[in-house]
Amino acid sequence: xxxxxxxxxxxxxxxxxxxxxxxxxxxxxxxxxxxxxxxxxxxxxxxxxxxxxxxxxxxxxxxxxxxxxxxxxxxxxxxxxxxxxxxxxxxxxxxxxxxxxxxxxxxxxxxxxxxxxxxxxxxxxxxxxxxxxxxxxxxxxxxxxxxxxxxxxxxxxxxxxxxxxxxxxxxxxxxxxxxxxxxxxxxxxxxxxxxxxxxxxxxxxxxxxxxxxxxxxxxxxxxxxxxxxxxxxxxxxxxxxxxxxxxxxxxxxxxxxxxxxxxxxxxxxxxxxxxxxxxxxxxxxxxxxxxxxxxxxxxxxxxxxxxxxxxxxxxxxxxxxxxxxxxxxxxxxxxxxxxxxxxxxxxxxxxxxxxxxxxxxxxxxxxxxxxxxxxxxxxxxxxxxxxxxxxxxxxxxxxxxxxxxxxxxxxxxxxxxxxxxxxxxxxxxxxxxxxxxxxxxxxxx
Amino acid sequence: xxxxxxxxxxxxxxxxxxxxxxxxxxxxxxxxxxxxxxxxxxxxxxxxxxxxxxxxxxxxxxxxxxxxxxxxxxxxxxxxxxxxxxxxxxxxxxxxxxxxxxxxxxxxxxxxxxxxxxxxxxxxxxxxxxxxxxxxxxxxxxxxxxxxxxxxxxxxxxxxxxxxxxxxxxxxxxxxxxxxxxxxxxxxxxxxxxxxxxxxxxxxxxxxxxxxxxxxxxxxxxxxxxxxxxxxxxxxxxxxxxxxxxxxxxxxxxxxxxxxxxxxxxxxxxxxxxxxxxxxxxxxxxxxxxxxxxxxxxxxxxxxxxxxxxxxxxxxxxxxxxxxxxxxxxxxxxxxxxxxxxxxxxxxxxxxxxxxxxxxxxxxxxxxxxxxxxxxxxxxxxxxxxxxxxxxxxxxxxxxxxxxxxxxxxxxxxxxxxxxxxxxxxxxxxxxxxxxxxxxxxxxxxxxxxxxxxxxxxxxxxxxxxxxxxxxxxxxxx
Numbered sequence: 001x002x003x004x005x006x007x008x009x010x011x012x013x014x015x016x017x018x019x020x021x022x023x024x025x026x027x028x029x030x031x032x033x034x035x036x037x038x039x040x041x042x043x044x045x046x047x048x049x050x051x052x053x054x055x056x057x058x059x060x061x062x063x064x065x066x067x068x069x070x071x072x073x074x075x076x077x078x079x080x081x082x083x084x085x086x087x088x089x090x091x092x093x094x095x096x097x098x099x100x101x102x103x104x105x106x107x108x109x110x111x112x113x114x115x116x117x118x119x120x121x122x123x124x125x126x127x128x129x130x131x132x133x134x135x136x137x138x139x140x141x142x143x144x145x146x147x148x149x150x151x152x153x154x155x156x157x158x159x160x161x162x163x164x165x166x167x168x169x170x171x172x173x174x175x176x177x178x179x180x181x182x183x184x185x186x187x188x189x190x191x192x193x194x195x196x197x198x199x200x201x202x203x204x205x206x207x208x209x210x211x212x213x214x215x216x217x218x219x220x221x222x223x224x225x226x227x228x229x230x231x232x233x234x235x236x237x238x239x240x241x242x243x244x245x246x247x248x249x250x251x252x253x254x255x256x257x258x259x260x261x262x263x264x265x266x267x268x269x270x271x272x273x274x275x276x277x278x279x280x281x282x283x284x285x286x287x288x289x290x291x292x293x294x295x296x297x298x299x300x301x302x303x304x305x306x307x308x309x310x311x312x313x314x315x316x317x318x319x320x321x322x323x324x325x326x327x328x329x330x331x332x333x334x335x336x337x338x339x340x341x342x343x344x345x346x347x348x349x350x351x352x353x354x355x356x357x358x359x360x361x362x363x364x365x366x367x368x369x370x371x372x373x374x375x376x377x378x379x380x381x382x383x384x385x386x387x388x389x390x391x392x393x394x395x396x397x398x399x400x401x402x403x404x405x406x407x408x409x410x411x412x413x414x415x416x417x418x419x420x421x422x423x424x425x426x427x428x429x430x431x432x433x434x435x436x437x438x439x440x441x442x443x444x445x
Numbered sequence: 446x447x448x449x450x451x452x453x454x455x456x457x458x459x460x461x462x463x464x465x466x467x468x469x470x471x472x473x474x475x476x477x478x479x480x481x482x483x484x485x486x487x488x489x490x491x492x493x494x495x496x497x498x499x500x501x502x503x504x505x506x507x508x509x510x511x512x513x514x515x516x517x518x519x520x521x522x523x524x525x526x527x528x529x530x531x532x533x534x535x536x537x538x539x540x541x542x543x544x545x546x547x548x549x550x551x552x553x554x555x556x557x558x559x560x561x562x563x564x565x566x567x568x569x570x571x572x573x574x575x576x577x578x579x580x581x582x583x584x585x586x587x588x589x590x591x592x593x594x595x596x597x598x599x600x601x602x603x604x605x606x607x608x609x610x611x612x613x614x615x616x617x618x619x620x621x622x623x624x625x626x627x628x629x630x631x632x633x634x635x636x637x638x639x640x641x642x643x644x645x646x647x648x649x650x651x652x653x654x655x656x657x658x659x660x661x662x663x664x665x666x667x668x669x670x671x672x673x674x675x676x677x678x679x680x681x682x683x684x685x686x687x688x689x690x691x692x693x694x695x696x697x698x699x700x701x702x703x704x705x706x707x708x709x710x711x712x713x714x715x716x717x718x719x720x721x722x723x724x725x726x727x728x729x730x731x732x733x734x735x736x737x738x739x740x741x742x743x744x745x746x747x748x749x750x751x752x753x754x755x756x757x758x759x760x761x762x763x764x765x766x767x768x769x770x771x772x773x774x775x776x777x778x779x780x781x782x783x784x785x786x787x788x789x790x791x792x793x794x795x796x797x798x799x800x801x802x803x804x805x806x807x808x809x810x811x812x813x814x815x816x817x818x819x820x821x822x823x824x825x826x827x828x829x830x831x832x833x834x835x836x837x838x839x840x841x842x843x844x845x846x847x848x849x850x851x852x853x854x855x856x857x858x859x860x861x862x863x864x865x866x867x868x869x870x871x872x873x874x875x876x877x878x879x880x881x882x883x884x885x886x887x888x889x890x891x892x893x894x895x896x897x898x899x900x901x902x903x904x905x906x907x908x909x910x911x912x913x914x915x916x917x918x919x920x921x922x923x
Binding site: 038039040041044045049061063065072076085086138139176252254332333334375378379380382383400402403 | 495503504505507508509510512523525527529530535542546580581583584639641647648689690721724800840844850868869870874918
């Protein structure tokens with residue numbers, strides 16, 4: 001594949017590009033969906049694609065293709081240069097110099113030799129565990145096993161040249177529980193780089209518990225209260241927050257954090273790190289989407305905003321070094337900037353002690369609309385939540401269809417404690433415990 | 446479709462190389478170990494996207510994806526294999542993969558010989574193929590929109606614009622003799638404006654998307670969109686925190702249709718229905734909305750963003766009445782779920798690409814027009830909330846519970862729209878909300894969007910006339 005990438009770089013240079021970066025990925029994926037102990041859907045795929053970023057006179061163009069034949073590569077180079085003709089020149093559009101990436105193992109050979117039958121059985125056992133957990137489980141709407149084995153290649157006119165192979169797998173369950181004709185839902189997942197690393201039984205059982213604990217939920221009265229965001233909910237807030245922590249958002253005037261560097265933005269001495277090298281993080285890689293080595297960056301240290309996340313472009317503009325946060329969803333796009341793995345840490349308090357100390361509050365186990373109801377530019381958010389009331393230090397009745405609203409920075413500053421239950425949430429690749437926040441507005445009846 | 450639109454350098458030979466004999470052979474090969482149904486789907490997708498921010502066109506990206514998928518179903522089971530950049534050998538291998546996965550060992554599945562190829566009879570004509578337009582003309586539209594938005598007021602701080610066009614050519618052949626070729630062009634323009642006054646930051650958004658060519662856009666049109674987006678952001682600078690609680694909600698036409706899409710439409714998609722995972726399962730003929738509510742899904746509206754001549758299984762797109770006078774009339778089917786329920790597909794089998802399996806999806810979904818007048822609905826509301834445009838929303842199809850952000854909202858006092866309100870969300874349950882609709886205007890408007898489900902994003906239209914929900918929970922901070 002590196003030969004094809006070299007071919008793209010040569011074609012770009014021959015057409016007048018002053019710089020070029022070629023990127024490719026190829027691999028296989030499997031996805032199994034089971035329902036009522038039968039395979040409902042099995043997808044097997046072979047994927048590949050190549051993308052080319054070119055620079056000419058300070059302008060950038062990008063083109064991609066699934067076809068790697070010589071004529072198709074010619075078309076990619078033609079198209080990338082044609083696209084460069086429409087973008088406005090920008091002195092900060094530069095390619096990174098070659099750097100040696102750290103050794104990082106993100107490939108487990110055991111997964112590559114695992115058979116289809118074992119993968120199907122894993123999914124079936126997740127569904128069984130969910131159904132066995134509680135008689136009120138009506139059905140498991142989605143039970144999925146999925147994996148990917150992807151090799152990434154990069155080469156550039158500035159000497160970047162590298163590749164790595166990454167694999168991962170996960171199981172996922174989405175459970176419907178029913179009582180008195182009311183339905184509640186719950187989900188859970190388990191992730192790893194080998195089948196042995198997955199925990200199908202606890203995944204199924206937890207999804208069932210998360211649905212059943214909400215049965216009988218009603219609206220509650222509007223109030224100011226302490227909320228405990230469980231790791232699932234905390235992770236979705238962290239992942240929305242992270243888009244405002246990129247230097248791109250800051251430089252474009254669309255980050256509420258822009259004026260807050262060095263200020264205390266979070267309570268309880270909370271730490272937030274972007275860790276592209278965490279051994280358990282699914283977003284870990286030796287280098288980022290531009291070939292810059294991944295690393296760990298303290299974003300919030302002891303509650304104070306310490307750094308933004310950079311790729312080569314934003315770093316050049318800010319006069320600093322890239323933090324290895326160039327990202328791309330696939331070969332379809334030129335590099336942007338975004339988080340790798342996000343890790344929330346701080347002094348941990350046992351969850352039981354946290355609940356025991358709350359006179360009136362809500363344990364939030366599900367938030368609906370975090371990505372649409374939270375505005376990372378203005379910092380305002382208003383999301384629908386489900387969860388369990390906390391009264392006089394005890395978990396009480398479940399609640400649903402109430403909203404949690406406020407301002408993101410005020411919410412962060414309202415953090416008073418972190419739980420001792422840190423875990424990885426794969427959506428956004430966030431490692432976080434439960435987060436406890438005082439003085440939140442809850443709108444019910 | 447104007448095939449004369451093809452321009453020099455368009456290397457489209459490979460999709461056209463795949464003939465009936467090859468497709469027939471792959472369908473037979475996929476069913477040789479049993480199965481009820483087999484399908485080959487070949488897709489060639491050309492896409493171009495430009496984006497502007499800070500007054501600069503920053504990104505210009507385009508390219509081609511070519512690939513194919515083979516699918517076999519047996520009872521409720523689906524086996525799907527796909528490959529990027531296919532050759533004849535890859536198609537055979539994909540057929541072998543699904544045949545082996547079936548583990549049928551049974552009789553060879555029934556195959557009806559492929560008929561003559563059917564094509565779009567010209568329902569969605571493209572006057573100006575986007576690929577025939579110079580890229581600098583597309584970039585010029587972004588600059589025009591940027592200037593128009595910034596001219597709307599000194600408090601406009603940032604303008605983000607995006608232009609996208611695409612042409613997708615598909616070949617679909619299945620064991621029931623369906624053989625379809627479709628050629629779909631779509632063009633879209635999006636503008637998002639950030640306005641700032643002191644510490645207050647607000648955003649406004651507008652978009653236009655059609656299953657048509659470059660003719661839908663011009664400097665005048667994009668400037669109009671830009672001024673509308675800027676107007677929303679500027680109006681919201683004066684906004685007070687929205688009140689919280691139950692109150693009458695008037696939803697303006699257009700963007701409000703996402704409420705029906707999310708709160709009801711997903712529950713009508715037959716995959717959720719056949720699993721019993723929808724609140725609408727088993728309720729055909731029952732009252733699920735107020736008597737003044739009728740609703741439709743229509744993938745055949747000429748040139749609409751969510752339209753096509755055929756769905757992604759080769760079934761012609763059509764208009765389906767889903768709610769008639771408040772009663773549930775129909776679900777939205779793909780072929781797999783239609784077979785299970787013993788009905789015909791409604792032309793709602795859609796897939797993001799060959800990398801995804803078709804599932805029941807909405808096309809353009811809307812609440813039908815009534816006979817009230819929008820201003821009269823507001824005048825008839827003593828105190829309430831006016832949702833002029835919604836941001837995104839999410840729903841749980843199993844319970845019908847939903848939450849929507851309100852992008853632009855106002856207070857209604859004594860029958861008049863007064864103060865702008867920020868930070869509001871609408872929270873509720875699909876059937877309860879539809880049953881609470883007590884006034885519907887005649888001003889139906891459809892908007893374009895992208896809908897995500899099961900990791901697949903497809904173009905959809907959502908629409909509604911101005912209407913009133915008698916009581917609904919507004920979540921706010923005030």
